[in-house]
Amino acid sequence: MRRLTIVGGGFAGLTAAITAAEAGVRVTLHEAHRTPGGRARTSEGPHHTNEGPHALYAGGPHWTWLKQRGLLGPLAPLPASEVLRLRFHRGGSVLRTPPPAMIRQALRSADRAPVDTDFRTWATGLAGERGARAAAAYSGVALFHHDPGSLSARFVQERLHRAAAVPPEAHYIRGGWGRLVERMVARAWELGARIETSARVDSLDDLPRDQGPVIVATALPAAARLLGDPSLTWESGRTVLFDLAVRTRKGDPFVLSDLDAPGWIERFTAQDPTLAPAGQQLIQAQLPIGPGASRADGVAHAERLLDLGFPGWRERTVWRRESLSQGRTGAVDLPGTTWRDRPAIDRGDGVYLVGDQVAAPGVLSEVSFTSAVEAVSLALRARRGDDRKGLDLKHA
Incomplete structure (x- = not known):
């Protein structure tokens, strides 16, 4: 050739x-x-x-x-101190650790997950209803879909297992x-x-x-x-992309993961300060939304999470951007x-x-x-x- x-x-x-x-x-x-x-x-x-x-x-x-x-x-290494700032939202509270049932589900290999069964049904039988729901929501960081529980169990479990790997597989x-x-x-x-x-x-x-x-x-x-x-x-998925720059404040989390519904907020300057001017923090979020939802719905979800995890973020905001990504989030397998x-x-x-x-x-x-x-x-x-x-x- x-x-x-x-x-x-x-x-x-x-x-x-x-x-x-x-x-x-x-x-x-x-x-x-x-x-x-x-x-x-x-x-x-x-x-x-x-x-x-x-x-x-x-x-x-x-x-x-x-x-x-x-x-x-x-690469942009993540300081050990920032790893300890991983937070989880569940039922209106911000938690330092995820539910044990979710951890056990994430540790399972995808090899035995069925292809022809949805993740919600399969995981519920192993981790219980609440554990399965939290695991499905957490997996959203690697598949950008509003309802991971409805997808193939094999597809979701592979992404859940790798997203929750220790030490982390994700690098920047x-x-x-x-x-x-x-x-x-x-x-x-x-x-x-x-x-x-x-x-x-x-x-x-x-x-x-x-x-x-x-x-x-x-x-x-x-x-x-x-x-x-x-x-x-x-x-494919539909997800709202939310970018935010705020003035630096000690104590802000590195990541806030929503375990009630798929949604993920990450402070990217935690590992790479070069992404924003000195004295500012760059936060990026992806909030999957369903077919009937709008960009405003995803933005409202992001703002609720920010209210819980980033005190005073509105007053500290120096720049923000919102967009809707549709059909550009990779394949999802039913x-x-x-x-x-x-x-x-x-x-x-x-x-x-x-x-x-x-x-x-x-x-x-x-x-x-x-x-x-x-x-x-x-x-x-x-x-x-x-x-x-x-x-x-x-x-x-």
Whole structure:
């Protein structure tokens, strides 16, 4: 395979570009925005935020891949004193420790969790109704869904187990994920990949005829439009993203997790003070909402949690931002489905689909990474197969 075209310069697209370029392929990547990164972009200005809270799970395959290539860069370590500031909301009270039944449920491996049973039913039989409800709410930090209990038990338990791992799997890129994107872009350039920004592709027919195989690395709704295939759909979440900068106050928690309903507030400057100006703390939250709820409902949820855990936050606020993320929170698997049932990576005719809602395993960004590596591997194998067929015909 001499050439490969990638549409979309987010985490999946850049992973595919580096993987293919390392194999000696000439890569051209088209990114619609003026800078690559997708949802991994970090905003400019005094408050460095991503599109929702971002963390990198050390237990995933992309951790090793990034580390081997020197792309991880400096991490933002969480001081031991901040670990002790993890708080939980339940029944109007702020707790220092979660319910024991929830802890026992989180420690269970996902291997024995059933695929065809919803998490609420399965976990209730093991942890009781209250323990199952708290566990489902806590798992929201890793799946951004308003009702985790209604999803496949295997799907939810995997995310719950990894989100509650000790020592924590979640790590933070110092300076925000934008720094990781910058290193990935630089690596792709070093390998000879061509990255064209402000280069929107509305149809694959617009690409040059000699572009080689095509990897579509956009959000699933955009991919459906680009490929003219309305069947490219999968269940995702709706979540309100809430960013807040407040004047520093001693005693603010590191994290406040709602165990009554999925919702998570985190003080990101606890591990990385560079994300906000001196004397300020950057808080990011994600509050999943149901189909009939509005952005205002999610914001109200965030404000209730802030009232409980961050005294005087309104008077201390120096900056805030709210947004609604819909269909951009990764795949969620309903009972009876697994990652294998999601839209296939190989779309036929030399077209491949990657991202966080396709048929690849993993948690959060791991799905994007795994699908990108798999797409390049499939394209290489397909090209070798075509070359072998041509060789056989030549000698027939």
